[in-house]
Amino acid sequence: MTNEERKEMYQEWENFVFEIFCQMKKNDGHDSRCALLIETIKDLGEYIRFDTTAFIEAISKYDKEACKPDVEPKVGGIYRVTHDVYFGDEVCLWKGDIVKIISNFRKVSYEVQSLMPIKYDNGKWWLTLGCLEEV
Structure with a gap:
């Protein structure tokens, strides 16, 4: 060359x-x-x-x-919240709260219903997969 x-x-x-x-x-x-x-x-x-x-x-x-998620949440499944979830300055779900998934949006975010005593409305919130772990 x-x-x-x-x-x-x-x-x-x-x-x-x-x-x-x-x-x-x-x-x-x-x-x-x-x-x-x-x-x-x-x-x-x-x-x-x-x-x-x-x-x-x-x-x-x-x-x-x-890239496989640790949890494959299913509607109707029971999960634990992994960290405090805030709405503005207020905590709407505490770390360790138990929730039930009631719907999902393209497996990106999940509508959950708190199974714990709640402070706000009906205890329904949208969470991402990173906020949930299996019970």
Whole structure:
């Protein structure tokens, strides 16, 4: 390989790495970053003529397991609140309160009914998965 060819190869590689860096900074959200990572690995494999199929499968499996929630809440299930939940300056649910899930919104937030003595209205609140643990 001549110095000129090596210089050209280096510049292509430098451009590729910079493009990856810029794309990673732009993407928000776990799913878009993982998709970009997989595409980058595929591109790298093509670039160096290496089959990345097994590596990508391993990464996808790892990501699926790592992102699996500790709790898969179900409507009607009984759960414990993991930390105080505030409404303004007031605590509406205390850490350790027991709640029942009465509905969900795309498995992102859950409407719960407190099963403890309550201070406000009917004791119904919307919580995210991070606020619940199995009893």
